Amino acid sequence: MATLDLQSISKSFGPAEVLTGIDLAIHDKEFVVFVGPSGCGKSTLLRIIAGLEAATQGRILIDGVDVSAAAPVDRGIAMVFQSYALYPHLSVFENIAFPLRVARLPEAEVKAKVGRAADILQLTDKLPLKPGQLSGGQRQRVAIGRSIVRNPKVFLFDEPLSNLDAALRGEMRVELSALQRQLDATMVYVTHDQIEAMTMAQRIVVLNKGRIEQFGTPMELYHHPATKFVATFIGQPNMNLLPATVTGLGPDGVTVEFHGGAQMTIPVDTSGARKGDRVDVGVRPENLRLGQGLTMRLRVLERLGGTAIAYGQMEDGLKLCAALPGDTAVHEGEEVALTFTPADAHVFDQTGRVMRRRQAPALAA
Numbered sequence: 618m619a620t621l622d623l624q625s626i627s628k629s630f631g632p633a634e635v636l637t638g639i640d641l642a643i644h645d646k647e648f649v650v651f652v653g654p655s656g657c658g659k660s661t662l663l664r665i666i667a668g669l670e671a672a673t674q675g676r677i678l679i680d681g682v683d684v685s686a687a688a689p690v691d692r693g694i695a696m697v698f699q700s701y702a703l704y705p706h707l708s709v710f711e712n713i714a715f716p717l718r719v720a721r722l723p724e725a726e727v728k729a730k731v732g733r734a735a736d737i738l739q740l741t742d743k744l745p746l747k748p749g750q751l752s753g754g755q756r757q758r759v760a761i762g763r764s765i766v767r768n769p770k771v772f773l774f775d776e777p778l779s780n781l782d783a784a785l786r787g788e789m790r791v792e793l794s795a796l797q798r799q800l801d802a803t804m805v806y807v808t809h810d811q812i813e814a815m816t817m818a819q820r821i822v823v824l825n826k827g828r829i830e831q832f833g834t835p836m837e838l839y840h841h842p843a844t845k846f847v848a849t850f851i852g853q854p855n856m857n858l859l860p861a862t863v864t865g866l867g868p869d870g871v872t873v874e875f876h877g878g879a880q881m882t883i884p885v886d887t888s889g890a891r892k893g894d895r896v897d898v899g900v901r902p903e904n905l906r907l908g909q910g911l912t913m914r915l916r917v918l919e920r921l922g923g924t925a926i927a928y929g930q931m932e933d934g935l936k937l938c939a940a941l942p943g944d945t946a947v948h949e950g951e952e953v954a955l956t957f958t959p960a961d962a963h964v965f966d967q968t969g970r971v972m973r974r975r976q977a978p979a980l981a982a
């Protein structure tokens with residue numbers, strides 16, 4: 618059992634405030650990913666949870682107990698970093714056993730705990746080897762093994778896969794997700810990679826400049842991004858943004874006019890909007906299809922097989938990206954007309970806040 622609550626956490630280094638008013642309630646056995654661009658404060662927040670860094674303000678509760686003043690070892694937390702920090706002269710067994718040796722556990726108990734961790738991580742036949750004889754992925758698993766044997770309440774991971782090559786990262790992603798289910802543990806995982814966040818998290822915290830932009834399930838963030846930042850950060854290829862002007866407000870939503878004069882009524886909550894407001898209409902590449910509406914000159918076509926990613930530019934210079942069916946008969950250099958369904962569009966005001974969508978696309982049953 619381990620819930621993790623962050624209450625009004627702020628952190629300054631000298632005059633620079635790097636975290637501002639962070640409030641988060643993480644459930645027991647939840648896999649939460651902190652995602653955001655480099656420098657947004659992810660590692661600092663994780664280090665504050667671990668007790669390696671003191672918050673300037675705010676409280677941290679584990680299972681409802683305030684641990685803000687507790688030493689790292691007393692928090693029941695294990696942290697795994699990007700660098701594995703293994704001891705090269707020790708065997709895999711002794712690397713995993715290290716925290717148990719420090720705690721002076723009896724030999725039989727050490728053997729049992731290391732054996733169980735090795736079993737979970739499929740390292741049993743590697744136990745006699747030295748870290749130098751292992752692949753990068755296996756070394757990362759040894760580092761995880763060392764955190765498992767301590768039986769922590771909460772696991773913290775800081776970009777643990779970023780040193781691995783792409784294929785191995787994909788494999789480890791699946792393994793870590795499976796591990797979390799197997800250990801039934803609360804995990805907080807930091808990454809700058811939105812694909813890792815989308816694929817691994819039960820809920821994602823999107824951080825930007827030391828603030829939480831949004832906290833929600835992957836599909837909530839995908840279908841209902843609260844801000845332009847989240848909308849363009851989550852989803853690949855990135856969401857297109859079309860500048861437009863509000864020309865009407867009604868029961869059906871907001872009517873906007875795009876550059877070039879085309880109009881569209883988008884079913885969103887119009888409260889707060891006014892005629893003449895400048896907005897950005899967001900459309901995901903996978904929501905664009907061939908049809909009259911927007912015209913772009915196709916510059917590059919990437920045929921991935923199942924989909925073809927079309928990158929182009931509209932007459933006013935705006936770049937546009939569409940994910941089309943793989944066999945779509947379009948060619949680089951030609952003009953391509955694209956359209957989309959109004960219900961698939963997102964509308965952002967000038968502060969970057971979304972105008973809430975009327976129809977919530979739900980997960981298919």
Ligand code: ADP
Nearest residue numbers: 630633635653654655656657658659660661662
């Ligand atoms: P992320 O992990 O998201 O890339 P960090 O949490 O490492 O970001 O850093 C957030 C901000 O805090 C950055 O601007 C970084 O330069 C600053 N920072 C981090 N640690 C320190 C420190 N010990 N002293 C001063 N500034 C720091």
Ligand code: MG
Nearest residue numbers: 656659660661
């Ligand atoms: Mg970091």
